[in-house]
Amino acid sequence: MTQGRVTIPAEGGKIYYHNGTIQVPDNPIIPFIEGDGIGPDIWKATSRVLEAAVNTCYRGGRKLWWAEVFAGEKAHTIYGEWLPDETIETIREYKVALKGPLTTPVGGGIRSLNVTIRQRLDLFAAIRPARYIPGVPSPVKHPEKVNMIIFRENTEDVYAGIEWAMNTPEAKKCIAFIKDSFNVAIREDSGVGIKPISIYGTKRLVRMAIGYALMHHLPSVTLVHKGNIMKYTEGAFRDWGYEVAREEFGDSTVSEAELFARYDGKVPPGKVVIKDRIADAMFQQILLRPDEYSVLAMPNLNGDYMSDALAAQVGGLGLSPSANMGSEIAVFEATHGTAPKYAGKDVINPSSLILSGVMMLEHLGWQEAADSIVGALERTIRDKTVTYDLERQLPGAKRVKCSEFASAVIEKM
Secondary structure (H helix, E strand, C coil), X not given: CEECCEECCCCCECCEEECCEEECCCCEEEEEECCCCCHHHHHHHHHHHHHHHHHHHHCCCCCCEEEECCCXXXXXXXXXXXXXXXXXXXXXXHCEEEECCCCCCCCCCCCCHHHHHHHHCCCCEEEEEEECCCCXXXXXXXXXXXXXXXXXXXXXXXXXXXXXXXXXXXHHHHHHHHHHHHCCCCCCCCCEECCCCCHHHHHHHHHHHHHHHHHCCCCEEEEEECCCCCCCCHHHXXXXXXXXXXXXXXXXXXXXXXXXXXXXXXXXXXXXEEEEEEHHHHHHHHHHCHHHCCEEEECHHHHXXXXXXXXXXXXXXXXCEEEEECCCCEEEEXXXXXXXXXXXXXXXXXXXXXXXXXXXXXXXXXHHHHHHHHHHHHHHHHCCEECHHHXXXXXXXXXXXXXXXXHHHHHCC
């Protein structure tokens, strides 16, 4: 059936929530955004892999039904706008979506379509796993020690987009207000931005990170911040994070300070250790002592840098998946850009979107299908059947197209 310009498969069913728990039918309707640039190539590859995994694992008992929604260049062609309300409302209704990379339009008042989607759907947590796949080239000596998952606050911090250009009336008014009200001088030729970090936004993120660590039996959650300098924003993030652990998870967590003061550094059984690290020091830690960290929770800007740095250690953005999660809505997406010079050439590595699809299957509770894809993808890379980005770094590798890589993964299931 057609809903505006979106066609909804009649055979599919709706994902919904009951008492805070996701309810997934055997035939869920999943909205997808194909994406710009290389988006169509990696979407075709990814959808084939996901469908094959579901069919292989469940023998027709379960099926994904896709409903295309539009954003970016395709939406602009169809609707005359970059991000139609229909797209946002369809994702809101069907709860789970998968999207390719989107271009940022020049002009038009939209800074980033990705950021706008996150803000309009209140997808407050960007979740970025970083785990090494054997055989992938890496710039570090021991990439196998990297196995972390970042929970990045997704709606606040400097990425809230509250800023004004130099010499605009708004910037001048803001500078004058700060000088007159607080006796703080700002150069008049400055652009001005606001960095909001709230107790509400912080606690719901850290709550999700700790809940994830407990559910997956992970040893620690580390609060990453720059609170030594920005005491009332990032320092508050740290303090509020410890509050969540103490007040809501007191029976299952122990702070690092308490661990050494009361338990002689030995973790009591069943406890998750809550740590904190200064952001610049944490960049060193992920290089020198990565095996000491599992779940990382941090504000928006730190999370952006840190997740890309971790991705570089395990093979780059082409192998890095991502989820944007709200209280009931989840959008899974490739972490890289649109790479327009490769558009339509069937050469790009689809692994980022494939692995984001794996995260989606895990979110649905379809773990068998998720595991089958991960295993098949790992075997494909171990056999050195790879796309050009990895082939040029792997002696003796066989270069395949984007679509051929998908076929190779399917064959390995």
